[in-house]
Amino acid sequence: MTAEPLLSLENLSTHYVSQQGSRVVRAVDDVTLSLNAGESLGIVGESGSGKTTLALTILRLLPPAARIVSGRLVFDGEDLRTKSDSEMRRVRGKRIAMVLQDPMASLNPLFSIGDQVGEPIRVHEGASRASAWQRAVGLLKSVRIASPEMRVRQYPHEMSGGMRQRIVGAIGISCGPRLLIADEPTTSLDLTIQAQYLDLLRDLQRRHALTLIFITHNLGIVARMCNRLAVMYAGRVVEQGPVARIFNAPAHPYTQALLGSLPRMSDERERLTAIEGQPPDLASLPPGCAFAARCPMAFARCAAEAPPEFTLGEGRTARCWLAAPATARAPLSAHAVGGEGGAHAEGIGG
């Protein structure tokens, strides 16, 4: 492990701006994260929390409406924000690879498996078609696909969902990337197939000294696979740190609520601790903390002023006034916390 982190994001913000410029969605807002080589980071959040936009920002694969508006994005000692598009093309697939959620959509039905697994090798290393196919056979074997010599000649429709996902994984590692970003890699897989795939990823990580980022809504995947965790809410990282410490003593009320809301196998509880209300609309965020309206511990300051990222030691941070040094706290007030069952939420236009 080097002293210099492999990936470091400093105050990074990515916004979606509508054509007239009237509507700004702060999908990623002031995110600071760093990741050492060989670590695995879980980025957890609900839909719309900005986790996928964050991944696309790291790869600079954003849709036209999105802009990286501020911050630094340093990978392996180089600032990716200053790179040209053609320079980025040499980074993507070669040094940073990404595995997407739906293996059916990420494979081309018209090309053979051998062509698709070999493509990055031909593009990045200028290998011949024949030698790329040879390498593809080896890659399929390394993702535990039986009789790879036969499989390279086949097409995606001839494979099961689990096999397709492993093939996408093989494409991901084909050029020996240092960083692999997996966006919800197992949501479309059955449980036992998911276990196989996670087992495989861990094995690949060990053999190729990969650094992994898991984008997921599933805290269970983080518990099994990651050593670091960043929790996102409404575009911001509300808490980050070592996985075990956060699970043992979550600092942010959102993380606490999320962990409390999960059903457990050994449950004796009759009721789960539900988080009332809905996540806020990113285009019209409240002035204070975005979680304040749903937070059982909110006080006056939370609605008025967004908390900065407080450092808690051991590589942990939390964006919550409760994590502030004691002097910054104010007494509890009767700040409104919604009633039963999300009745007060945005949908009803009340």
Next chain:
Amino acid sequence: MSALLEAAGLSKHFPARRGLFGGDHGVVRAVDDISFSIDNGRTLGVVGESGCGKTTTAKLVLGLETPTAGAIRFDGRDLAGLDAVGRRHYRKSVQAVFQDPFASLSPRMRISAIIAEPLITNEAVTATDVRRRVLELLDLVGLPQRSADLFPHEFSGGQRQRIAIARALAVSPKLVVLDEPVSALDVSIRAQILNLLRDLQDRLGLSYLFIAHDLAAVAHMSHEIVVMYLGKIVEAGDARTLARHPKHPYTQALFSAALPSHPEERREEVVLAGEVPSPLKPPAGCRFHPRCPHAMPRCAQAAPALIQVEGRMVACHLYGT
């Protein structure tokens, strides 16, 4: 305790065709000779992976498929013997809530019309009664009364699922089939809906058939659990006992594959080799034997019967004689 619904030797086979005009080429035994029962006010959880037959089981219970063999008895009466009135009554007594509340609610109907629809088609009621009932139902699922005049797009996923639940409850069913009721929802919303379903069960004495792939959610919600593999029940019994001490090798692998709820939670990881075989050509003998870490020669020859083992039913040659 009395059984509300009993399935005995239930099978559903689908003919499999090849090509555009091809004739029948064998059958898919989607559900093969399964028996279970659901008691009043209780929840039966069904777990298993794709192709195990859990959705077909739900369709059989809902009366959307007719069984190839076997019988379903509801309140002691065999469904096959019901006349038109009896079938109508049955359809009212068994309702469903589906996975995706974005697909299951018509975008062109107001919430009041969505919730009232089963009521109007099933019962002779006056307009004022319908309105009163709709408002009652909204209240029951924790939505404000003004929701009645809005359209589905004005609601979030969790609220839509509440609407779907209100619609299911409109005709006062005894049994509700819950097919992945929270898997399309955001993580922070799931607990709200699971809590609501439990509260409704307590208040109205509902029975649930709960189908989900999130094993922890099934374990939390269910009183009994049935584990299916390729159309067969491999293990069935008390939810807590089964989740903590699974006996069948498939159940053990399935529950070990479930993600941990804590990073320090260490358990034996059984990673199964291979994938679920095609239901068109299920393996001879025990259908799980090609993937089973404990397979013996006799597993390939004889299908194990479901027998009583330590307080639950297991179909495996490792147990019994």
